[in-house]
Amino acid sequence: MTKEECKQVVLDIIAEIAPDEDLSNISPDVRLRDQLDLDSMDFLDIVMELRKQYGIEVPEEDYPQLASLDSCAEYLTPKFKEVSA
Amino acid sequence: METDRGDRHFDTIIIGCGMAGLAAGIRLAMYDRKVLILEKHSIPGGLNSFYSIAGRKFDVGLHAVTNVVPPGHKGTPLPSLLRQLRIPRDAFDLNPQRSSRIAFPGADLRFTNSFGLLEEEVDRQFPGQIEAFRRFRKRILEASPGEGTGVSSRGILAESLPDPLLREMLLCPIMYYGASTAHDIDFSLFVTLWKSVFEEGFGRPLAGIRTIIRALLDRYREVGGTRRMKCGVRRILVDEGIACGVELEDGEELTADRIISTAGEPETRILCGAGEEDPAVQENIGRLAFAETISILSRQPEELGIKDTIVFFNDSPLFHYEQAASDIDLRSGVICCPNNYAYPEGTSLDEGILRVTTIASYENWTAYSQPDYEEAKERWFSRMVESALNFLPGVDPELIRSSTVFRDMFTPRTVRKYTGRLGGAIYGAGRKSPDGTTGVENLFLAGTDQGLLGIVGAMFSGVTIANRHVLMAGRK
Ligand SMILES: Cc1cc2nc3c(=O)[nH]c(=O)nc-3n(C[C@H](O)[C@H](O)[C@H](O)COP(=O)(O)OP(=O)(O)OC[C@H]3O[C@@H](n4cnc5c(N)ncnc54)[C@H](O)[C@@H]3O)c2cc1C
Numbered sequence: 001m002t003k004e005e006c007k008q009v010v011l012d013i014i015a016e017i018a019p020d021e022d023l024s025n026i027s028p029d030v031r032l033r034d035q036l037d038l039d040s041m042d043f044l045d046i047v048m049e050l051r052k053q054y055g056i057e058v059p060e061e062d063y064p065q066l067a068s069l070d071s072c073a074e075y076l077t078p079k080f081k082e083v084s085a
Numbered sequence: 086m087e088t089d090r091g092d093r094h095f096d097t098i099i100i101g102c103g104m105a106g107l108a109a110g111i112r113l114a115m116y117d118r119k120v121l122i123l124e125k126h127s128i129p130g131g132l133n134s135f136y137s138i139a140g141r142k143f144d145v146g147l148h149a150v151t152n153v154v155p156p157g158h159k160g161t162p163l164p165s166l167l168r169q170l171r172i173p174r175d176a177f178d179l180n181p182q183r184s185s186r187i188a189f190p191g192a193d194l195r196f197t198n199s200f201g202l203l204e205e206e207v208d209r210q211f212p213g214q215i216e217a218f219r220r221f222r223k224r225i226l227e228a229s230p231g232e233g234t235g236v237s238s239r240g241i242l243a244e245s246l247p248d249p250l251l252r253e254m255l256l257c258p259i260m261y262y263g264a265s266t267a268h269d270i271d272f273s274l275f276v277t278l279w280k281s282v283f284e285e286g287f288g289r290p291l292a293g294i295r296t297i298i299r300a301l302l303d304r305y306r307e308v309g310g311t312r313r314m315k316c317g318v319r320r321i322l323v324d325e326g327i328a329c330g331v332e333l334e335d336g337e338e339l340t341a342d343r344i345i346s347t348a349g350e351p352e353t354r355i356l357c358g359a360g361e362e363d364p365a366v367q368e369n370i371g372r373l374a375f376a377e378t379i380s381i382l383s384r385q386p387e388e389l390g391i392k393d394t395i396v397f398f399n400d401s402p403l404f405h406y407e408q409a410a411s412d413i414d415l416r417s418g419v420i421c422c423p424n425n426y427a428y429p430e431g432t433s434l435d436e437g438i439l440r441v442t443t444i445a446s447y448e449n450w451t452a453y454s455q456p457d458y459e460e461a462k463e464r465w466f467s468r469m470v471e472s473a474l475n476f477l478p479g480v481d482p483e484l485i486r487s488s489t490v491f492r493d494m495f496t497p498r499t500v501r502k503y504t505g506r507l508g509g510a511i512y513g514a515g516r517k518s519p520d521g522t523t524g525v526e527n528l529f530l531a532g533t534d535q536g537l538l539g540i541v542g543a544m545f546s547g548v549t550i551a552n553r554h555v556l557m558a559g560r561k
Contacts, residue, residue, distance in 0.1 A: 018168060020157070037159040041169055044552055048116050060557060 001080040003073035009054070009080075010046065010072045014038070017045040028069035050076070055083050094340045095121045097555055098331055100318050100356070101347035103131020103504075104540055105532025107301040108547030109345050111170050113555055114310035121339070122310065123331065125317035125505065130298045131347070132504050132511060132533075133540055138493060141436075143379065144293040145495070145503075146511075148421035148440065149395055151262060151281040152541040153179050153198065153288030161285055162545050169548045176300040179288035180426045182394035187254045188476040189399050194254055198286030211251050221245040225276050226284075231519070233272030241272050253404040258282050258397045260406045261419050261442070263538050265371045265512035267407040274536070281539065287394060289426045291434070297540065321346070321356045321528060328357075328528035343555055347532035347547070350514040350523075351507050357525060361507070371510025372408045374497035376445035378469045381491035382437030386422045389488060390480040391439065396420040398476040409446040413465050415472040418443040437488070441473040447497040447509045462494050512538055521550040529554045 001009075011023055014036070021036045032038055043063060050056040056079045058066070065075035097113050099106045102124035113120040128134050133146045152163040156174055159165075167174055184202070187194045192210050196203040208215040224245065233241070238259075242252040256270075259278045264270040270278075290296035305312070320332040321344060330340035346353040351366045359366050382389065399405060399417040406417065421440040424433065453461055474482045497509025506513065517536035521529040531550035532543045 017171070020159070020164075039160070039165055041165060041548070041552065044557065045169070048556060052116055 001077060001084070003077050006073045006077045006080060007069045010066075010069060010076070013046050013049045013053075014042075016049065017042055026069060028073075031067045032069065033067070054080065056080065093338070095119050096341065097121075097343045097345060097551075098123060098339060098341040099345045099347065099531075100321075100331070100353075101131060101532070102126075102129040102312055102314065103347055103532065104133060104301075104543035105347040105535075105547035105550075106131070106345070107298075107305055108166070108170060108544035109347075109531050109551040110310045110312070110547075111301065111305050111308060112548050112551040114305060114308040115171070116556055117309075118555065120310050121341075122305075122312035123316050123318050123333070124312065124314050125334075126503065127315050129302060129312075129314070130294060132500070132506070133294050134503070135293065135295050135298070139491070141381065141491060142293070142295070143493060144295075144423075146377075147289065147294045147423070147540070148419065148442075149182065149287035150177070150179055150289060150297070150540050151287060152285045152539075153181060154285050155181075155198075162281070163285070163541055166541060166545050166548060169552075170301075170304060170544075172300055172304050176296075178290035178292070178296050180291065180428050182287035182289075183425045183427055184393060185258075185287065185395040185397075186393050187257050187397045189250065189254050189257075189404075190401060192250060192254060196283060198288075200284055203283060207251065211248050214246065214248050214251055217246050218251070225279050228273075228276045231273055233276060234519070236272040237269050238272045238275040239269045241275075250402050253399070253402060256406075257399055257404050257417070258395075260404070261397055261417075263512060263542070264406065265373060265510065265517075265533075265538075266515050267373060277537070277542075281541065287426075289423060291426075291428050291432055293423070294540075301544075318348075318356060320358070321353070321525075323357055323525055323528075327526040343527045343529070343558075345529050345531050345547075345550055345554075346523075347530075347543075349506060349510075350516070350518060350530060350534040352505060353523065353528070353530060353534075357528070366507075369514040369516050370508040371506075371513050371515055372447075372508060373406075373512060374409070374445050374447040374450075374500065374509035375442055375511055376413055376450070376465070376469070376494065376496045377440055377442045378466050379493045380439040380441075380470060380485070380489045382439060382485070382488045383490045384437055384488050385433065386424050386437045386439060389437070389484055391422050391477055392425065393420070393477070394422060394425040396473075396476055398473065400472075400475075406444070409444045409449075412446055412449045412461060413469060414444040414446075415468060418469070418473060420473045420476065436490070439470070439485070441469050443469055443472075445497050445509075447501070450496040450498045450509070451501065453498075458496075458498065462496065466492060466494050521546075521554060 047058045096118040099122045194206045317334040318331045322330040419442040500509040513533035535546045537546035
């Protein structure tokens, strides 16, 4: 999975958990929290969906890595590689 | 023959199919946990359930769903709860209140779901207090989560608002919609309740609590959760300080990695083996119990002069909120008129409904023999309605009496019978467990005795505890 695909995965998950958010203009390098109304419970759901849909585990101490789309891609791409290997 | 362990072992067992239990169940089933809700009664909903008498549908409690913000509004408990449960807002059918009131002798503060009206009312009726009131509100809005734990609200009110009557009036709805303690309330809870009542507001589904319970049950089924009704838990099985399962009333045993109890703190302690007379149980039983009258009216309340949605009343400048010394404490209470919500054009409730809540004595109501109990209900019904009507100026008591076509009343005895709440305490234990832990490993409290209550509060609590202690804790 490429970094771009990885970002799309995260966006698709956000669209599912927060259907009332407008995702058309997200800047990848800005914190998601600063662009969208997402609280810590929503971030938990991103983690839970990653586990449920892709078998990816994100331990609690790594939640900050999911702050922006860029940091998500950075952190998650290797994890996607691991699970698909 | 040995039953397959798979049928009798669960990731999580939830005790209670009320608001907290259902919300926790949805969260866990959504993320593929094998979850089972066990409920003593045949009907879900717990303290806010429903029933029918003579073809009429009743809600046990529902006056107002609190925390009701307009659709599209984000960042407060209701929208975040709906997101967590993935239930669309429309499924709860929340119609906003018209207007409510705090009625004390000589002062009347109206409020709606937009804060502006309350501010205007304070400005008009409490000359010179508005700046202090604004500063007090700012302090509340800026409080960080959990701030004010263990701090007296009366203390903070006294240092913030010079006018004693204003302080007492503001406490009245807050205490009535969520204080499990007499006279005063923890400031952190005050902040939560203030927001849920004054900043966010009241709403109600046209068809009452059934709409919300139906939405929760549908969602729970959709995500694969299972439940067993008429299936009381007799005992929580604890092995060397670790909860590992439950024994049901029929003797069957089920095991689980984790147990979430929504039965209450002292009630859960008893399930773990304590006696009802144990000091640790007794000292935490809530001492505030309530009675409620329900009058069904042949006309719409508005035609009879009742314009308010909810009225919080008190008969003197000092607000009375304490354990009742007699059957009923008539000095304060709440009037609710479920008809007076802004339902969509062309829809309304078929009949008029007037509900009156007061503080009542658990001891007195449970001591009555059955015939004396029926007789006492008859007697107090009229007195409760009459005392409440003093706070509805322009409403003719005689007209209300002659328009009443059906009555029902519940007392603390009813609450104990149907929900198992010790002391009939609707708002549960005096001491809460904010982090949901119990001292027994793998056993957690959600709902009322975790500290969040009311319909939205209890659901939110269920979600929080399921997240914190099961989903984030990972698999066993
Ligand atoms: C008359 C009344 C009016 C109210 N009005 C409002 C209102 O207008 N607005 C509002 O927001 N809130 C209102 N409330 C409060 C609100 O209903 C409660 O705060 C909320 O429903 C609590 O939910 P819960 O899940 O924490 O507890 P509960 O509803 O008590 O759920 C616990 C469940 O556990 C079950 N249980 C207990 N022991 C066992 C056992 N051993 N085995 C199996 N099951 C067991 C019980 O039967 C119950 O169903 C009202 C309550 C009452 C009683």
